[in-house]
Amino acid sequence: MSGPVRCFAGADGNRLVADRFGSDGAPVLLLHGGGQTRHAWAGAGQRIAAAGHVAYCLDQRGHGESDWVASGRYAFGDFGRDLVAVAGQITQEHGRPPVLVGASLGGLAGILAEGHQAPGTLAALVLVDITPRVDLDGVSRIVAFMSERMEDGFASVEEAADAIAAYLPHRPRPGSLDGLAKNLRRTPDGRLRWHWDPKFISARHGDGDVSRAMAEDELVSAARRLSLPVLLIRGGRSELVSLAHVEEFRAMVPQARFVDVEAAGHMVAGDRNDVFGEALIGFLRDLSPVHP
Template sequence: MTGTIPHCLTSFRGAEGNRVRATVWGEGSGPVAALMHGGGQTRHAWEGTARRLVASGWRAVAVDQRGHGDSDRSLPGNYAFTDYAADAALIFDQIIGALGQRPVAVGASLGGVASLLVAGEIAPQTVSALVLVDVTPRTDPNGVDAILGFMGERMHEGFASLEEAAEVIAGYLPHRPRPRSLAGLRKNLRLGQDGRYRWHWDPRFIDGPRPISTDREHIPLRCVAAARRLTVPTLLVRGQMSELVAEEHVRDFLTLVPHATYVDVSGAGHMVAGDRNDAFAAALVNFLCNLEAA
């Protein structure tokens, strides 16, 4: 989908007073989706989805979560799931104040865990529905380790060029067609003064004093409890080739949340929107249209 769609850059306040940058897509008074990316991504991962939503009459708020993209890095290095959930609760509340609608929280991986904790525990009144993108309360620990290993392998060394970064990504995601342009990749990398490109997120996300692996054994239990308490309409979208979410995890989730809807996207791995944005966006829009019709 091409063409100019109204969008603007804005800021929200996180739990530490940290500035959280976001792009608001669309105008008017239509319903709102808050798009929360996965670990190591930025708000730009949602551009195709946001365009599709706007074309369907929705507004979309694509967020750079703390330490990612153009948002502030945490001064004390706080990057646990609970830190992201605390930010998300405040962001959703500020979206209500700014746009006049309770958002549908659409969260991929990290963003999904944060959104689940908000919807089922911290501030359920701030969301109207929940969409989890390839994340469930329990996931495959080997898949988690593989993703964190890939993220951490070059986070300090970086890459000599965008082409080198593209080669590394292609080796990790062999199922994904290579993009014709490196412009999208440029948005996820920063060019340092030494001439090397590094990921557009704080390395302390992986190796800091309070990294994403904090309370790794406790967080799934907390997510299970949050899932049991969900009352809002809920959609789970899984990548059929997911490294994290197996069919058994889906069955467990649907037992916890019997009112949830489930979609399996063929040809997609963990990064569903990046692998098959056409199929993902279609499933999301269908779910949202059903919400409006209900």
């Protein structure tokens, strides 16, 4: 069950929609990966609230019910700027900065926000299957899946579920498709399409090797400046993050903790939510002396 809806102002005045779970305690902000929505974090939000925190599960710009950005500004840094804006509003409300839990795109936003754009924005950072450098073949496979039905869409939720099952054959098909339905939108032609702005793909992945290398260099530089508590949770079968990437990241961020979730792919929380939840709640518990 979703919590009450809360709206925030993004860096460009764009409306950002979040579900709030819990009423008291240290704030935790959860940012989904590219092409997902805030509903991917519903289970985690409930568990975080049950552990005595307030969780905000946010639709990032161009995703879910948050505003599409007419300018097409969907670079990693733009998501980082939104994070700085939202974290500032949460800090003002709660009197303390939030812990960020960022999956993939959400984690990159966290690295840039804290390590480059506005140090001190976050209390701690949890990166879910993402590091500054990743396997580009894995990125290409994910982008290809996202792009495949971008124009044609789907006739039904069941057809979308079939596409996901073909892409993620290791994941059991859910008994209910209600969660998947929240990641789709009905368009005027009656078809269902993914609940994100198509410009997100063209802006992020049509800019060539030089721009991608520049973005990677910026992320590496930002990661090296991180001084807050960090937890990296990797899917043991990750398509993006190899153990070599993990070793490099831990050299950049010596204070980072690391958890490898066996039998999980890039979508760690979806594949092994039990193990993911235990690692996350344990990390939050250890932070409590810092934020009594």
